[in-house]
Amino acid sequence: MLQKVDFDEDMQEQGQSNLLRPVYYWELLKRRIFYFAIPLVLVASAGIGAALVLPPTYRSEGKILVQSQMIPTELVRPTVTNAAQERIQVIEQRTMTRENLLAIIDKFQLFPAQRNLMSVTQLVDMMKKKTSIESIAQPLSFSRRSENPTIVFTVGFEDSDPGVASRVANELVTRILSEDLRDRTSRATDTTKFLSREMQRLQEENAAIEAKIAVAKQAQLNPTNNGSDQLAQMRADYLQKSAVYSEKHPLMKALKRQMDAMEKSAAPASSAGVGLDALQSQQEAIQKNLDAASAKYSAAQLGEALEKNQQSEKLEVIEQPTVPQEPIKPNRPKIMAMSLLLGLAAGGGLTLLLEMLDSTIRRSTDIYGIIDSQLVVSIPYIVTKQEALRSKRRIRLLVFVAVPALLAFLVLVYFMMPPLDLMIAKARVGLFR
Numbered sequence: 001m002l003q004k005v006d007f008d009e010d011m012q013e014q015g016q017s018n019l020l021r022p023v024y025y026w027e028l029l030k031r032r033i034f035y036f037a038i039p040l041v042l043v044a045s046a047g048i049g050a051a052l053v054l055p056p057t058y059r060s061e062g063k064i065l066v067q068s069q070m071i072p073t074e075l076v077r078p079t080v081t082n083a084a085q086e087r088i089q090v091i092e093q094r095t096m097t098r099e100n101l102l103a104i105i106d107k108f109q110l111f112p113a114q115r116n117l118m119s120v121t122q123l124v125d126m127m128k129k130k131t132s133i134e135s136i137a138q139p140l141s142f143s144r145r146s147e148n149p150t151i152v153f154t155v156g157f158e159d160s161d162p163g164v165a166s167r168v169a170n171e172l173v174t175r176i177l178s179e180d181l182r183d184r185t186s187r188a189t190d191t192t193k194f195l196s197r198e199m200q201r202l203q204e205e206n207a208a209i210e211a212k213i214a215v216a217k218q219a220q221l222n223p224t225n226n227g228s229d230q231l232a233q234m235r236a237d238y239l240q241k242s243a244v245y246s247e248k249h250p251l252m253k254a255l256k257r258q259m260d261a262m263e264k265s266a267a268p269a270s271s272a273g274v275g276l277d278a279l280q281s282q283q284e285a286i287q288k289n290l291d292a293a294s295a296k297y298s299a300a301q302l303g304e305a306l307e308k309n310q311q312s313e314k315l316e317v318i319e320q321p322t323v324p325q326e327p328i329k330p331n332r333p334k335i336m337a338m339s340l341l342l343g344l345a346a347g348g349g350l351t352l353l354l355e356m357l358d359s360t361i362r363r364s365t366d367i368y369g370i371i372d373s374q375l376v377v378s379i380p381y382i383v384t385k386q387e388a389l390r391s392k393r394r395i396r397l398l399v400f401v402a403v404p405a406l407l408a409f410l411v412l413v414y415f416m417m418p419p420l421d422l423m424i425a426k427a428r429v430g431l432f433r
Contacts, residue, residue, distance in 0.1 A: 032351045033398060039346035041405060047339015048412060054335075056327035060165040061156035062173045063319035069312050085135065088153055091179050092133045100175065101127045108168055110159070130158045131172065152318070162324045169321035180315045188304040195297040202290040204254060209283045211258030216276040234259050332416055 029036060066088075094100075101124050105111065111123055118126070135153040155172050159165040238255045245252050306312045 028351060028355055032354060033394065035354055036347040036351045037398075037401065039350055040343040041401075043343035043346050044340050047342065048336050048409075051330060051332040051335035051339070052412075052416070054330045054332075055160050057158050057160060057329045058162040058165045058324040058326075059156055059158045059328045060162070060169040060321040060324050061154050061319075062169055062317060062321035063152055063154050064173065064176065065152050065316045065318045067314055067316045069306075085151065087180065087183075088133075088135060088151075091176055091183070094179055094183075095133070095172065095175055096128060096131065098124055101131075104168060104171055107171070108164060110164070110168070132156045132158075133172075133176075155321070157321075158328070166321050166323040173317060173321060177315055177317070184312065184314075185304075185307045188300070188307040192297070192300040192304045195293060195300050199290065199293045199297055200250060202286060202293055204250070204257065206283065206286050206290060207254035208257040208261055209279055209286060211261040213276065213279045213283065214258075215261060216279060231259065336412075336416075 102120065105123060105127060111118070111126060114123065114126070133153060133155050135151055155169060155176060157165050157168040157172060159168065234255060238252070238259065241252060241255070247253075247256075303312075
């Protein structure tokens with residue numbers, strides 16, 4: 001029986017968008033259930049399978065504190081004054097050298113499956129990616145030094161074996177501590193040696209100036225004898241001491257310079273007074289430099305002793321790397337949830353795309369684009385026996401597919417997810433990342 005549709009109601013229905021009607025989605029889902037279910041099952045199954053197959057990665061991490069000097073700096077000044085951040089960067093670069101990383105790889109037999117497939121450079125790059133040395137950005141609250149604040153940095157290593165990750169992390173921490181101690185001690189020792197050589201040079205120059213002053217004074221007192229007796233005495237002393245000391249000894253070198261200075265000093269007595277004043281002025285300048293170098297040398301010796309006794313600023317392990325109990329990746333629950341969402345998006349997107357490309361007329365609003373709305377009448381849909389039977393088959397098939405999939409998902413959740421009480425306890429103490 002034909003039934004005329006009211007024009008006003010039909011126009012109102014035509015103006016309303018189908019995307020805002022929940023019935024539209026329900027009809028669409030019933031009509032294209034397989035286009036929605038197949039992408040959902042495929043994508044979700046692939047994601048869940050990947051979450052189960054991906055190997056776990058464990059991370060072992062230790063914390064190192066840059067401890068301040070034990071003795072107050074007002075009493076003993078340290079020889080090494082580099083900022084802690086700069087020292088950490090230098091130590092990191094030295095620790096992450098090719099030779100050190102290859103030594104660690106050989107010591108712990110890392111990457112056994114990749115050794116025959118990768119070059120040495122690729123193995124070193126993989127080692128660098130799995131190793132991390134990171135400084136904690138914020139200084140500790142008890143640090144009062146603005147120029148060199150107390151900081152903490154972490155040293156970590158990632159591996160599929162938690163025991164290997166722990167052992168390699170401990171090896172890295174040990175090498176960092178050894179490198180820092182060696183670097184500080186070496187710098188302090190080099191500083192002391194440099195100042196010692198500088199003092200020796202100034203002492204030799206001072207001895208030579210004293211010899212010249214003695215010759216000048218002798219020339220003023222006895223113009224006819226330019227220190228010949230004194231020169232002879234010095235030569236006798238030199239021969240006597242050469243039996244005990246070698247020619248490279250500082251005392252022998254000083255006597256040699258004095259004799260050379262006396263032999264070359266043949267200035268007339270009239271100009272001796274002018275040369276003596278210049279020599280005395282030069283001696284005073286050298287003596288000042290010698291006193292300053294002596295004070296620096298004494299301070300450097302204290303600084304060297306400070307470094308060797310490990311009482312200066314040093315690195316201290318406050319948290320030793322331990323065997324990790326839980327992997328840091330992959331996050332299996334997150335991957336499963338993301339795969340389920342992607343499956344829903346893929347199924348929904350494919351269903352909507354097919355619906356948009358389908359030009360079949362199913363609603364009265366689809367007719368308005370073809371003919372005048374005044375000519376549209378609605379005819380009740382008559383369901384045949386074949387259509388009813390086909391609908392029942394679809395429902396049975398849907399139940400047949402959905403029930404096993406739901407059971408499989410529940411089994412995976414039961415075996416993969418921790419107990420509910422444990423999850424609640426972790427959530428309370430904030431262990432979930």
